[in-house]
Structure formats: structure tokens, C-alpha cells
Amino acid sequence: MTTQPIGIFDSGLGGLSIWKEIIKRLPQEDTYYLADSKNAPYGVRSKEEIIALSKKNIDYLLNLHCKLIVVACNTATTNAIKELRANYNLPIIGIEPAIKPAALKTKTNVVGILATQGTLSSDLFHQTTNRFSSDITFIEQMGTGIVELIEKGETNSPAMEGLLKKYLDPMLAAHIDYLVLGCSHYPFLMPLLKKILPPEVHIIDSGEAVANQTAAVLAQFKLLNTQSTATHHLYTNTTLRGINSIVPDHPTIVKAIKMF
Numbered sequence: 116m117t118t119q120p121i122g123i124f125d126s127g128l129g130g131l132s133i134w135k136e137i138i139k140r141l142p143q144e145d146t147y148y149l150a151d152s153k154n155a156p157y158g159v160r161s162k163e164e165i166i167a168l169s170k171k172n173i174d175y176l177l178n179l180h181c182k183l184i185v186v187a188c189n190t191a192t193t194n195a196i197k198e199l200r201a202n203y204n205l206p207i208i209g210i211e212p213a214i215k216p217a218a219l220k221t222k223t224n225v226v227g228i229l230a231t232q233g234t235l236s237s238d239l240f241h242q243t244t245n246r247f248s249s250d251i252t253f254i255e256q257m258g259t260g261i262v263e264l265i266e267k268g269e270t271n272s273p274a275m276e277g278l279l280k281k282y283l284d285p286m287l288a289a290h291i292d293y294l295v296l297g298c299s300h301y302p303f304l305m306p307l308l309k310k311i312l313p314p315e316v317h318i319i320d321s322g323e324a325v326a327n328q329t330a331a332v333l334a335q336f337k338l339l340n341t342q343s344t345a346t347h348h349l350y351t352n353t354t355l356r357g358i359n360s361i362v363p364d365h366p367t368i369v370k371a372i373k374m375f
Contacts, residue, residue: 117340120145120348121329122181124172127155127266129300130187133210133322137185138347140326141333143340147179150351156262157190158231158298165233166195173203175350182338185329186210187299189321190233193240206332211243212297213319218247220317221293225252227286227316230297232257240297254289256282258298265300271307279304279311287313296320 121141123134127150134148149172151157157165169191173184183206186192186199192209200207212234217226234240235255244253264275286294294316296302302320312318333339 116182117338118145118342119180119182119338120147121183121185121333122147122149122173122176122179123185123187124149124151124169124176124191125186125188125299126150126157126168126190127152127262127300128303129262129265129298130185132299132302132320133185133187133325134347136322136326137329138345140323140330141340143342143345144333145340145345146347147176147181148347148349149176150349152266153352155266156231156233157188158233158257158262160190160233162194162237165191166198169195169199170202173199173207177203177205181205183208183329183333183336185325187325189297189299190231190237193234193237196239206336206338208325208329208332210299210321210325211239212295213321213324214243214247214253214295217293217295217317217319218251221251223290223292224250225254225289225291227254227256227283227289227291227294228297229256229258229282229294229301231262232259234297252289254286254291256286258282258301261304262298262300265303270303275304276307276311279307283308283311287316292316294318 121144123130151172154168176184186209189210192211196209212230235257260278269275292315308318
């Protein structure tokens with residue numbers, strides 16, 4: 116099983132931010148990335164819908180003989196990870212907003228969280244914020260419209276900049292010093308966020324932590340691949356207009372855009 120690929124899925128392009136960290140951390144691992152853009156964004160769907168879509172994605176990746184699944188979607192993780200782990204007999208890694216490191220490092224005791232509706236309303240999210248809420252003020256902001264613009268390839272558009280300023284201005288007025296990105300799409304906004312935010316506001320996402328956890332779990336189950344080269348396949352079920360601005364041209368990346 117060591118030469119079998121890692122499977123990664125998200126409701127579109129967002130999880131590619133996680134995928135990039137995984138292939139950087141584990142350059143010898145083959146990967147299959149599933150972009151369920153037809154059903155994006157997951158954040159506006161019910162918990163039952165999110166679980167059903169997540170199971171469909173995992174079933175597809177299992178047919179590709181994946182040895183481990185990364186749920187590269189905050190909304191799917193916070194709403195479905197418990198059920199997925201109960202129903203599938205292979206390692207499944209999720210992604211959650213990096214609230215803990217922000218809460219431990221903040222000096223102003225005010226932390227901004229930009230996330231989807233599905234993540235902000237989930238039980239797992241509230242359990243995490245409640246652990247720190249006695250000392251920290253969390254300013255939660257639903258990122259309505261952000262995922263849709265990224266999927267359209269409008270990551271650096273005037274429309275995106277206007278939307279982010281609208282969402283971030285109240286956080287800045289409240290003196291946040293950390294901004295937690297609670298959606299895997301949002302790291303692609305890093306250049307724009309750094310343009311809008313003052314330098315004293317630190318931005319945290321979960322990509323590197325997920326990649327490190329993936330490596331640790333593969334080692335734990337003796338599933339690390341020792342081959343010298345890897346190939347990466349991207350699958351989708353609709354046209355991804357923003358993909359060329361996010362995924363670089365590289366001989367090992369097969370941007371096949373195969374329909375599933």
C-alpha cells in the first residue's frame with residue numbers, strides 16, 4: 116500500500132492550498148485531488164448534505180485506491196469528520212480553523228475569524244472557541260461570496276478587495292492582532308489580505324499543520340512512499356476557471372480536469 120496515492124477533496128479549488136503544502140512536505144507521494152466545484156460552496160448546505168457529499172467524494176477516491184484521505188475542507192471537517200471516520204476503514208485527516216495558536220499568541224486578546232457559514236455554525240467550531248472564550252474575544256465573520264469569486268478566477272479582483280475590506284474593517288476597529296482563515300479557499304487571498312491588513316495583524320491558516328499531520332499518520336501506519344518521483348492528478352465535475360492562476364504548470368501535475 117505504500118505506493119498507493121493520497122486522496123484529497125474539497126468543494127472546489129480551496130483545498131489546493133492544502134494540497135500544495137502536502138506535496139511540499141511529502142514530495143514522493145502520488146496524490147489525487149477531487150474538486151467538487153459543482154456543489155460548491157459547502158458552507159451554505161445542511162449537515163446532512165455535507166455528509167452525503169463527503170461520502171460520495173471518499174467513495175470516488177477509494178475507487179482510485181487511495182491509502183489515506185485528507186478532507187481539505189473546513190466545512191466538511193467540522194460537520195462530517197466524525198461520521199466519516201466511523202464509516203471508513205482507512206486514515207482520514209481533517210482541517211479545522213487554527214484557533215488555538217491564535218488564541219495562545221494574541222496580545223490584544225481579540226482574534227478575527229473569517230470562515231464559511233457551515234464552519235461557524237458547527238458544533239466542533241463552537242467547542243473549540245468555547246475553550247478560549249473566557250480570555251479571548253473572537254470576532255466571527257461569514258465570508259459570503261468569497262468562495263464563488265475564487266472559483267471564478269477573481270481572486271485579486273476589485274470585487275474581492277471590496278468584499279474583504281467590508282469584512283475586515285470591523286475586525287480592525289476591534290483591534291484584532293490575529294486573523295484565522297477558516298476556509299481552505301482563503302489562503303489564496305494572502306497577497307490581497309496583506310495589502311489590506313496592517314503588518315501587526317498576523318494571518319494563520321492550517322495548511323502546514325495538515326501536511327505535517329499527514330506525514331505523521333503515514334509514518335504511524337507505515338504507509339510512507341519511498342519512490343523517487345510522484346505524479347499529481349486533479350479531478351473536477353465542472354469547469355474550473357480559476358485553476359490556472361492557482362496551480363502552476365509542472366510536469367508531474369496532471370491538470371486533466373477529468374469529470375467525476
